[in-house]
Amino acid sequence: MKTERRQQIYKLAAELADEFGKRAAIHEAAGTFPYENYEDLRQSGYLKLSIPEEYGGWGASLAEIVAGQARMGEGCASTALTVTMHLSQIGRAIQTGNWSKAQLESVLHNVVTKGALLNNAASEPATGSPSRGGIPTTTATFDPTSGGWRINGRKTYTTGAPILHYFMITAAVQHPETPEGTPPKVGSFLLTREMPGLRIEETWNSLAMRLSGSHDLVLEEVQVGPEAYLGPNQKGTPQQQACSGAWGLPTAAIYFGVGRAAAKYVAQWARERVPNSLNKPISELQHIQEKAGQMELALLSAENTLFKVTELASDSAYIETQPARLAALVGATKYLVTNEAIKAVDLAMRICGGASLSMDLPLQRYYRDSRAGLGNPPMDDATILALGKLALQ
Numbered sequence: 460m461k462t463e464r465r466q467q468i469y470k471l472a473a474e475l476a477d478e479f480g481k482r483a484a485i486h487e488a489a490g491t492f493p494y495e496n497y498e499d500l501r502q503s504g505y506l507k508l509s510i511p512e513e514y515g516g517w518g519a520s521l522a523e524i525v526a527g528q529a530r531m532g533e534g535c536a537s538t539a540l541t542v543t544m545h546l547s548q549i550g551r552a553i554q555t556g557n558w559s560k561a562q563l564e565s566v567l568h569n570v571v572t573k574g575a576l577l578n579n580a581a582s583e584p585a586t587g588s589p590s591r592g593g594i595p596t597t598t599a600t601f602d603p604t605s606g607g608w609r610i611n612g613r614k615t616y617t618t619g620a621p622i623l624h625y626f627m628i629t630a631a632v633q634h635p636e637t638p639e640g641t642p643p644k645v646g647s648f649l650l651t652r653e654m655p656g657l658r659i660e661e662t663w664n665s666l667a668m669r670l671s672g673s674h675d676l677v678l679e680e681v682q683v684g685p686e687a688y689l690g691p692n693q694k695g696t697p698q699q700q701a702c703s704g705a706w707g708l709p710t711a712a713i714y715f716g717v718g719r720a721a722a723k724y725v726a727q728w729a730r731e732r733v734p735n736s737l738n739k740p741i742s743e744l745q746h747i748q749e750k751a752g753q754m755e756l757a758l759l760s761a762e763n764t765l766f767k768v769t770e771l772a773s774d775s776a777y778i779e780t781q782p783a784r785l786a787a788l789v790g791a792t793k794y795l796v797t798n799e800a801i802k803a804v805d806l807a808m809r810i811c812g813g814a815s816l817s818m819d820l821p822l823q824r825y826y827r828d829s830r831a832g833l834g835n836p837p838m839d840d841a842t843i844l845a846l847g848k849l850a851l852q
């Protein structure tokens with residue numbers, strides 16, 4: 460039964476990916492957002508993957524989501540990234556239990572019945588990557604009259620901004636009862652698209668993930684009720700931290716998908732390309748075969764690490780006994796998968812030759828999109844340091 464469901468999810472991801480892949484070049488050329496991908500996702504039910512069955516979702520395991528997202532990354536990595544963030548934020552909200560029951564049920568109901576999308580908007584111009592621990596300049600000021608909050612600020616890199624219904628934002632919490640000199644607390648709030656004062660500024664003009672609509676989210680005097688406050692951001696126990704971090708694995712999976720797509724494309728290319736100096740396909744040349752071997756080696760290393768660490772992250776005994784190791788391994792997986800995918804795309808382009816630079820072939824998109832992995836947390840330097848510290852303990 461489990462194998463059957465895993466295959467169903469993978470098959471659906473493959474169908475969606477292939478359709479999205481056909482549309483990606485058209486949207487990139489036109490500078491448009493692929494809204495229809497989200498309609499397909501809604502209709503297919505894929506957006507409820509990480510919602511437990513008791514709430515009307517599919518209750519997919521982390522391993523099933525990682526496998527599905529790796530396949531989806533082969534089509535349109537931008538769409539896959541938006542979907543990953545949505546699925547992972549839901550997964551985290553359920554796992555941590557930080558949200559109120561009412562808040563969680565309401566969001567899950569809207570995802571299940573309307574295909575509402577959610578993402579976390581934490582990055583800001585001042586903080587850079589929030590994974591570094593910078594305090595948000597976005598503020599949430601308590602209003603003693605209403606018991607609610609007034610929110611002001613600007614978030615960058617809000618992936619999926621054109622189609623998100625829910626924006627989970629971080630803010631420095633300002634409460635009148637906080638004693639002077641107390642360091643600001645960081646809390647999270649759940650905002651909805653239609654709230655007055657919330658708007659999207661279309662700033663996303665990026666080399667990579669061009670179709671992700673990762674625009675700025677501007678918050679001007681957004682008034683929210685007390686229920687919008689999800690609570691202070693807490694690290695949690697080492698086990699909770701490891702589980703939360705493990706929801707980064709579906710992001711790594713996308714970059715593996717990008718590398719795999721490049722390898723598939725170039726294999727076909729090499730079989731069909733017959734220069735008249737050779738009168739046989741370039742796939743028969745030794746230096747091309749060697750490059751293809753190196754490319755497969757990179758992908759093998761990425762794939763094995765991705766699925767092995769996903770397995771560890773699904774093992775409750777391992778989480779319980781080795782949370783710090785698991786957290787470091789999850790970071791290392793993101794590092795390895797991203798960098799090996801970049802290597803695989805580079806090799807695919809070398810096999811293809813000059814045509815790899817053509818805007819009419821997809822290799823240039825894989826090249827650009829694979830780079831984006833470097834900008835998703837955890838950052839490479841932090842990963843290596845954590846791994847090194849662990850090794851020396």
Ligand SMILES: Cc1cc2nc3c(=O)[nH]c(=O)nc-3n(C[C@H](O)[C@H](O)[C@H](O)COP(=O)(O)OP(=O)(O)OC[C@H]3O[C@@H](n4cnc5c(N)ncnc54)[C@H](O)[C@@H]3O)c2cc1C
Pocket residue numbers: 544578579580581582583586587588589591615616617618667668671673831832834835836838
């Ligand atoms: C495609 C894409 C989608 C994204 N989607 C989202 C999203 O949906 N929501 C969201 O909140 N964020 C998102 N992000 C943003 C991401 O999480 C980072 O905030 C963003 O990439 C900026 O990180 P940075 O390291 O370049 O920051 P910067 O602060 O600009 O860093 C500049 C350089 O300095 C280094 N540096 C900065 N601070 C430190 C430090 N304290 N210690 C050591 N080195 C440091 C960095 O490593 C980097 O080399 C997305 C990013 C990308 C690329």
